[in-house]
Amino acid sequence: MxxxxxxxxxxxxxxxxxxxxxxxxxxxxxxxxxxxxxxxxxxxxxxxxxxxxxxxxxxxxxxxxxxxxxxxxxxxxxxxxxxxxxxxxxxxxxxxxxxxxxxxxxxxxxxxxxxxxxxxxxxxxxERRLSHLFVFDVPNYHKPLIITDAAINVVPDLYTKKDIIQSAIDFAHALGNEHPKVAILAAVEKVKANMQSTIDAAALCKMADRNQITGGILDGPLAFDNAISKQAAIDKHINSPVSGEADILLAPDLEAGNMIAKQLIYLAGAQSAGVAVGxxxxxxxxxxxxxxxxxxxxxxxxxxxxxxxxxx
Structure with missing residues (x-):
């Protein structure tokens, strides 16, 4: 292939x-x-x-x-x-x-x-947690975009997110992407003690540094704009290898992932396909x-x- x-x-x-x-x-x-x-x-x-x-x-x-x-x-x-x-x-x-x-x-x-x-x-x-992957063809994005998890895990904890990311990375490998870039989404780009999604993002990045997650390039927390747009990251003074080049978006929970997925379909004209993995x-x-x-x-x-x- x-x-x-x-x-x-x-x-x-x-x-x-x-x-x-x-x-x-x-x-x-x-x-x-x-x-x-x-x-x-x-x-x-x-x-x-x-x-x-x-x-x-x-x-x-x-x-x-x-x-x-x-x-x-x-x-x-x-x-x-x-x-x-x-x-x-x-x-x-x-x-x-x-x-x-x-x-x-x-x-x-x-x-x-x-x-x-x-x-x-x-x-x-x-032994791995089951999760779902959407693959999107978004008209104004330059490559396929994987969004996870928007269908199975409602409020994933840190270790569930670890499995979700690893499955998404392995899936990207199956598609031929040897070094997929993973944006761990939150509402803001800085770690906030009162926002669990930002704490999880920081921990997941450190887990990748320690080879608890392998095969991908992770960064987060990243808001949706600076995950997708390099210019948005530059405007916010964010230096990230993932910004503007994300292959995988990890949603903080099912509701956020599901909303992103359906907005891309119904407002951005995206085409989608999906599979469950794990x-x-x-x-x-x-x-x-x-x-x-x-x-x-x-x-x-x-x-x-x-x-x-x-x-x-």
Missing amino acids: TVIKDLPSNNQLEYFIEQARQTTAITTAVVHPVEGNGLAGALEAAKQGLINPILIGPEHKIRQASEEINADLGSIQIVNTEHSHEAAEVACNIVRQGEAQALMKGSLGTSELLGAVLHKESGIRT ARVPIILTSRADGVLARLASCALASYMVHHGRKI
Whole structure:
């Protein structure tokens, strides 16, 4: 795959998809795809050569959904289950047996799927905290932008943030970025005793100095403006190797990350894709509001992770 630094501007997600098409499709357990939108996304990804789907859920509902969207399931494997909870458990079991390289969310709640993933005995958790990564193609930013965590960890503590950052760095490595730059966001650029996000940022940077976090270049606390704009950093007299060149934005909490992500989509015209990391395999978490591009790009990102061969 072509490395991230070679990506053209303004069609970055399409480029990820094109590169993933040139590799072997990854076997993906699609959990409870009983509605047309979710099933169509999996089938389109299969058509594009990104995934080899295993459809897991009530077979009669899956086939009914396929009829509603006029899709031919052909020889695609279907594993029949009674309900969504069983589908999530069966999908995790398939992963544990080495028969699937990724999970894909169908028509069930994220919490239900992740509950099965994180189950102490039957799940596919690892020692690292599960987290979510958005990858954005922002029209007025010169490279892909990763934002984490905007979907799973509500109020992450210091050690959870450590895992979130390390997973994001490893993910960037899978995309071909050998030295990703991480901006640890807060409302201000100075450490304030009454602002926990700034204290965490300072601690995380020192953890990187002590090799507790590896593979990236960290700086923080940084406000959003001087993380993204070199000129904003200059105006505020901030000398940072990350300002204006951030590859990864670490949000202080889920609410902040989610707001940044949706503002980029709805106000800045950004395109996005996303995956959950920290389990044995990448988890493709798509929303019912996601379009075809987001679904395909999310599958492509999972493909990068699998073919990179790195546990993230």
